Amino acid sequence: MKRKLTIISLAAALTLSAEINSPFADGCLQRGIVLLRNDFTQGAIDQFDIARHSSPTPTQDADIAWGKAIATLREGNIDSARGLLQKYIEAYPATSQTLKARIALADCDFYQGRYREALSAYNAISPSAPDLALADDLIYRTAYCDMMLGNTSKALAGFAALTSSPVYANASRFYQGYIYYTQGEYAEARHLFDTVDKYSSPGDQAPYFLTQIAFHEANYDQALAMARRAISESPHSPYAPEMLRIAGESSYQTGDTPEAISYLQRYLDTTSIDKAEPSALYILGINAYQQGELDRAVKLLTPVTEQPDAIGQSAYLYIGQAFLQQGNMDAAIMALEKAYRLDYDPSVRETAFYNYAVTRMEGGRTPFGSSVALMEDFLRTYPNSRFAPQVQEYLVTGYITDSNYDQALASINAISRPTPAIIAAKQRVLYILGSRDLANNRTTQALERFRESKALAPQADKNMGAETELWIGDCLYRLGRYPDAATAFSSYLRTAPKSSPNRTIALYDLAYTRFAQRRYNEALADFKKVIDASGQSSAEPRITADAYCRIADCQYYSSDFNAAAANYDRALSANPATGDYPLFQKAVMRGLSGAHDEKIDMLDQMMQTYPTSGLMASALLEKAESLLALNRSDEALGVYSRLVAKYPATSQGRNGYLQMAITQMSLGHTSDAIATYKKVISSYPTSDEAxxxxxxxxxxxxxxxRLDQYTAFIASVPDAPRLDTTEIDQLTFQSAEKSYLASGATDRLKDYIDRFPSGQHAPQALNYLATASLENGNHSEALTYATTLVTRFPHSEASEEGLAIKGEIELESGNAEQALATFRTLESSASGARNIQAARLGIMRVSRDLGHHADVIAAADALLSSSALSTDRRTEVLYSRAYALAQQGNTAQAAAEWEKLASDTDDLYGAMSAFHLAQQQFDKGNIKQARRTVNALIDSNTPHQYWLARGYILLSDISRSQGNTFEADEYLKSLRENYPGSEADIFRMIETRLKK
Incomplete structure (x- = not known):
C-alpha cells in the first residue's frame, strides 16, 4: 500500500519574538522559525547555522538545535535528522521539547519504512503525554505501522479513533476501507471508499479499489465503465496498467473479445510478461491459439502453468494442443500429461488425457513416464468416458511403446481375459525382457523369459517364436547345457526361413556347441556350413576367421595337420587383425609335420607382426623346442634365455627354465643346469615347476x-618343496575338491587350508575359496583369499586366477592404484590368453577411471588385436578407446567409433556411446545432428536408465539453445518427477538448469 504523508508540524513548538530583524543570534533564530513554518526548510537550516555561530544564549542554543533537527527532517534528510535528534535528546533530556524529539526520532524510522522499529518507539510513548495535535499524529502513525505489519485489528481500531480528526479523518476512512478490501469484505470497503475525499491523498486512490471491487464481485459492466473512466482521466497513473487489465478482462467477460484483446495488449505493453497477471496472459494466449499464432500462444501461456488452479491446468492443455498442431510430439505429451495430472477441472483432465493418448501413439515421449500406468489410471477414473474404447486400444500398443517392460508385463498379467492383441504384446515384452536379462548376464532368468515368450507363439507371432529359439540356445550354451543348446539351435535352423539374417549366427552357435562337447566331426561340418553361409551374407570377417580357426582346430584334434594348416591360412586371410592364433597354430602344425625350419619362420613372423599377442611366451617356447629338434641347442638356449628374461613369471617362462636346464644337462653343462634348477626353485618356490x-x-x-647340499639348499629357500609330500595332504584335498565341484560346498576346502596352509594343493584350494566367495557376493572374503593366494603362492598357476579376482575387487571398491598394480602383475605373469585379456581389461578400466588416456588406448589396442576377445567385451573396449581418444582431442576418430556402437543401445556401452556422441556434437555446435543422435538414443528404449536420463537432460539443453524454453524446462520437470533412479548428479543437473 503506497502512502502519501506530511511531516508533523513540530516547528510550532518554536516561539517568535520581536527581534526578527536583528542581525544577532536571536534575529537569525526568529528568521529560521518563520522560514520553517513556511516550508522553506533549506533557508531555515541556513539561518539556524548562522545563529549557532552568533554567540546564542543557552536557551537560544537549545531552540537552534531543535529547529535545525526539525528542518532537516522536513527536508527529507532522514539519517542526518536522526543524528541531530539523538544529540538533542542527549543534550536536553528534560526540556519541554524532549517528548516531541522522541516522537520525531520514531518518525525517522516511520519515513524509512522501518515500521517494526517505529511501532516499538511509538508504543513506548504514553498516549496522555502529547498535546491533542501530537496525539492524533501518534495514533495515526501507530495505526499505519500496525497496518503495514499485518496487525489489522489494531490498525482498524486506531484509524477508527481518528474519524473526527480534522487532519486524519479522510485518510483514516481510506485505510479502513483498504484493510476491509484486503480481507475480502467488499461491502464495508465500498462504503468507506465512497465516503472519502477523492480529490486529496490518499482518497484519490479509492476509485482504483472501487473498480477492483466491482470486478471481484463479477459486476463486469460497472468495472468496465469505471476502468474506462480511470484510463481516460489518468492515463499515466501508476494504476493505469491495472485499469487496462480490468477493462480487458471485463470486456472479455461481457463477450467483447476484440475490445478485450485491445485493452489486454496495451496492458502487456506496459508490463513485462513475467510480472503480468496470469488471467490476462491466459486470455491473450487462448486468443493467440484461436488465431493460429501457436508460438505466441505457448509463450503467453507458459507463465500461466505455474498457477495451481484450473487456469493453470487449462493452460497446459492449450499448450499441449498447440505443440500437437506443430508436430512437436515430445513437448505436446509433456504438457498434456501435466494437464491430466492436475485435478481441478474434470472435463479438462479428460480431454487432456485423450490428447495425451493420441500423442503417445504418434511417438510423443516423456522422460520415464509410464503411458501404461496413465492409461490404466484414466480407465479407473473415467470408466464410462466417451474416450474409454479408444484408450483401451491404445493401452495394448502402450505396453510395447512404454520403456518400463517389467511394469508392462505386470499389467498384462493382471488382465483376466487377454485379447489376441494383448497376448501378442505379452510375447514381445517377454522377448525384450529376456534379451535384456541376457545382456546383463541374468542367464537363468533370461531363459525363463524366452521359454514363456516362445510358448505364446502359436497364439501370436510364429516368426518371433522361431527367433526366440535362437536366444534359448544361447542361454543354454552359456549355462553349459550343451546338448540342450544344440537341440535349440537345430530347432531354429529347421523352422527359421532360409532368408533369416540370423541363420549364420545359429550355425555358428551350433558348431560351437558341438565343439564344446568335443564332437569334432560334427563341429567341423557345422563350421563349414558357417563358412558357406558367410559367403552368402554380410557376416563379420572375425566370424569367418574364427570359423576357419575352429575348423582347423577340429582337424588338428583329428591329426589332419595339413588340412588344419590350410584352414589356419584361410583364417589369417579372412581377418589379419586377429591373425596371431591361426599363424601360431599353423606354425605348430608345420612342426608336427617335421618342418621345423618352416615352423620357426612362421613363429618369427607371428611374433614380429603381433608383438602384444598373448601367445608370445608360447611362441618362444615352441621355437626353442623346434631348434632342439634341429639339434641347434645353443640357439635354443638363447631363445630360452629370451623367454625367461621377458616372461619370467609366466608358466611358459618357468617351463622355459626347466627346458633350459634339461638342455644344459644334455650338452653336459651340469653346473649350468644345477644353477638353472636352483634359479627356478629360489625364484618360484611355490610353483609346480619348482x-x-x-x-x-x-x-x-x-x-x-651331494645330497646333503641339496638338503641344505632346499632348507635355505622359504616355501621350497620339501622331500616328503604326505599322502594325507593329497587325499584331504581331493575330498574337499570333489565336494566343492559337486555342490559348491567350501567347508572342506577351509578345513584343508587350516590343516595344510602350505600344502601341495593350497594354491588351488585358495583359488576355489576366492571364486566361491566372489560368486556369493562376499567380496571382502574373496579379497582375503585371493590376497593370501598371490602373496604366499605367487608362482603357482592358480595365482593368476587370484590376481584376476583381487584386481576386480580392488577396482570395484575404488582402490584404483592398487588395482592397477595388481592387473600389471597379472599381465606380466599370465600364461594364457584368458588371463592376459583379464589383465588388460583391468588395466584399461582402471586407467579409464584415473584419466590415463594413453594407457587406455594402449590396453584397448592390445585387446582388439587378440582373437580371444568376446563380443560383449569388445564393445566396452571400443567405447573406452573412443572415450580416451576424445579426451586427447581426437574427436573425429572417437565419433566414428561411437557411431558404430550407438546402433545397439541395449548394450551398456552402446548407450554410453550414443550419449557421448550426441554431447560431442552439441558441444561442437552441430545442434541438428546432436538432436538426431539423442532422439535415436531415447527412441531406442535403452534399459540403461542413467544414460537415458542423461539423454533427456542433453535434449533439454538442445531445446534451450534453440529458444524452446518451455520444452526444455518440461523435459527437466518430467524427469525430476518420473526418474526411478537415485543418482544425485542427475537431480543436481536438473535443478541447476531449472534455476537458470
Missing part, C-alpha cells in the same frame, strides 16, 4: 653324492 626342478636337482646331486 617341484619338478626339485626332483631333478635331487637326482643330479644324489648321483654326485
Amino acid at each position: 617341484r619338478v626342478a626339485s626332483d631333478d636337482l635331487k637326482r643330479i646331486l644324489a648321483d654326485e653324492g
Whole structure:
C-alpha cells in the first residue's frame, strides 16, 4: 500500500519574538522559525547555522538545535535528522521539547519504512503525554505501522479513533476501507471508499479499489465503465496498467473479445510478461491459439502453468494442443500429461488425457513416464468416458511403446481375459525382457523369459517364436547345457526361413556347441556350413576367421595337420587383425609335420607382426623346442634365455627354465643346469615347476653324492618343496575338491587350508575359496583369499586366477592404484590368453577411471588385436578407446567409433556411446545432428536408465539453445518427477538448469 504523508508540524513548538530583524543570534533564530513554518526548510537550516555561530544564549542554543533537527527532517534528510535528534535528546533530556524529539526520532524510522522499529518507539510513548495535535499524529502513525505489519485489528481500531480528526479523518476512512478490501469484505470497503475525499491523498486512490471491487464481485459492466473512466482521466497513473487489465478482462467477460484483446495488449505493453497477471496472459494466449499464432500462444501461456488452479491446468492443455498442431510430439505429451495430472477441472483432465493418448501413439515421449500406468489410471477414473474404447486400444500398443517392460508385463498379467492383441504384446515384452536379462548376464532368468515368450507363439507371432529359439540356445550354451543348446539351435535352423539374417549366427552357435562337447566331426561340418553361409551374407570377417580357426582346430584334434594348416591360412586371410592364433597354430602344425625350419619362420613372423599377442611366451617356447629338434641347442638356449628374461613369471617362462636346464644337462653343462634348477626353485618356490626342478636337482646331486647340499639348499629357500609330500595332504584335498565341484560346498576346502596352509594343493584350494566367495557376493572374503593366494603362492598357476579376482575387487571398491598394480602383475605373469585379456581389461578400466588416456588406448589396442576377445567385451573396449581418444582431442576418430556402437543401445556401452556422441556434437555446435543422435538414443528404449536420463537432460539443453524454453524446462520437470533412479548428479543437473 503506497502512502502519501506530511511531516508533523513540530516547528510550532518554536516561539517568535520581536527581534526578527536583528542581525544577532536571536534575529537569525526568529528568521529560521518563520522560514520553517513556511516550508522553506533549506533557508531555515541556513539561518539556524548562522545563529549557532552568533554567540546564542543557552536557551537560544537549545531552540537552534531543535529547529535545525526539525528542518532537516522536513527536508527529507532522514539519517542526518536522526543524528541531530539523538544529540538533542542527549543534550536536553528534560526540556519541554524532549517528548516531541522522541516522537520525531520514531518518525525517522516511520519515513524509512522501518515500521517494526517505529511501532516499538511509538508504543513506548504514553498516549496522555502529547498535546491533542501530537496525539492524533501518534495514533495515526501507530495505526499505519500496525497496518503495514499485518496487525489489522489494531490498525482498524486506531484509524477508527481518528474519524473526527480534522487532519486524519479522510485518510483514516481510506485505510479502513483498504484493510476491509484486503480481507475480502467488499461491502464495508465500498462504503468507506465512497465516503472519502477523492480529490486529496490518499482518497484519490479509492476509485482504483472501487473498480477492483466491482470486478471481484463479477459486476463486469460497472468495472468496465469505471476502468474506462480511470484510463481516460489518468492515463499515466501508476494504476493505469491495472485499469487496462480490468477493462480487458471485463470486456472479455461481457463477450467483447476484440475490445478485450485491445485493452489486454496495451496492458502487456506496459508490463513485462513475467510480472503480468496470469488471467490476462491466459486470455491473450487462448486468443493467440484461436488465431493460429501457436508460438505466441505457448509463450503467453507458459507463465500461466505455474498457477495451481484450473487456469493453470487449462493452460497446459492449450499448450499441449498447440505443440500437437506443430508436430512437436515430445513437448505436446509433456504438457498434456501435466494437464491430466492436475485435478481441478474434470472435463479438462479428460480431454487432456485423450490428447495425451493420441500423442503417445504418434511417438510423443516423456522422460520415464509410464503411458501404461496413465492409461490404466484414466480407465479407473473415467470408466464410462466417451474416450474409454479408444484408450483401451491404445493401452495394448502402450505396453510395447512404454520403456518400463517389467511394469508392462505386470499389467498384462493382471488382465483376466487377454485379447489376441494383448497376448501378442505379452510375447514381445517377454522377448525384450529376456534379451535384456541376457545382456546383463541374468542367464537363468533370461531363459525363463524366452521359454514363456516362445510358448505364446502359436497364439501370436510364429516368426518371433522361431527367433526366440535362437536366444534359448544361447542361454543354454552359456549355462553349459550343451546338448540342450544344440537341440535349440537345430530347432531354429529347421523352422527359421532360409532368408533369416540370423541363420549364420545359429550355425555358428551350433558348431560351437558341438565343439564344446568335443564332437569334432560334427563341429567341423557345422563350421563349414558357417563358412558357406558367410559367403552368402554380410557376416563379420572375425566370424569367418574364427570359423576357419575352429575348423582347423577340429582337424588338428583329428591329426589332419595339413588340412588344419590350410584352414589356419584361410583364417589369417579372412581377418589379419586377429591373425596371431591361426599363424601360431599353423606354425605348430608345420612342426608336427617335421618342418621345423618352416615352423620357426612362421613363429618369427607371428611374433614380429603381433608383438602384444598373448601367445608370445608360447611362441618362444615352441621355437626353442623346434631348434632342439634341429639339434641347434645353443640357439635354443638363447631363445630360452629370451623367454625367461621377458616372461619370467609366466608358466611358459618357468617351463622355459626347466627346458633350459634339461638342455644344459644334455650338452653336459651340469653346473649350468644345477644353477638353472636352483634359479627356478629360489625364484618360484611355490610353483609346480619348482617341484619338478626339485626332483631333478635331487637326482643330479644324489648321483654326485651331494645330497646333503641339496638338503641344505632346499632348507635355505622359504616355501621350497620339501622331500616328503604326505599322502594325507593329497587325499584331504581331493575330498574337499570333489565336494566343492559337486555342490559348491567350501567347508572342506577351509578345513584343508587350516590343516595344510602350505600344502601341495593350497594354491588351488585358495583359488576355489576366492571364486566361491566372489560368486556369493562376499567380496571382502574373496579379497582375503585371493590376497593370501598371490602373496604366499605367487608362482603357482592358480595365482593368476587370484590376481584376476583381487584386481576386480580392488577396482570395484575404488582402490584404483592398487588395482592397477595388481592387473600389471597379472599381465606380466599370465600364461594364457584368458588371463592376459583379464589383465588388460583391468588395466584399461582402471586407467579409464584415473584419466590415463594413453594407457587406455594402449590396453584397448592390445585387446582388439587378440582373437580371444568376446563380443560383449569388445564393445566396452571400443567405447573406452573412443572415450580416451576424445579426451586427447581426437574427436573425429572417437565419433566414428561411437557411431558404430550407438546402433545397439541395449548394450551398456552402446548407450554410453550414443550419449557421448550426441554431447560431442552439441558441444561442437552441430545442434541438428546432436538432436538426431539423442532422439535415436531415447527412441531406442535403452534399459540403461542413467544414460537415458542423461539423454533427456542433453535434449533439454538442445531445446534451450534453440529458444524452446518451455520444452526444455518440461523435459527437466518430467524427469525430476518420473526418474526411478537415485543418482544425485542427475537431480543436481536438473535443478541447476531449472534455476537458470
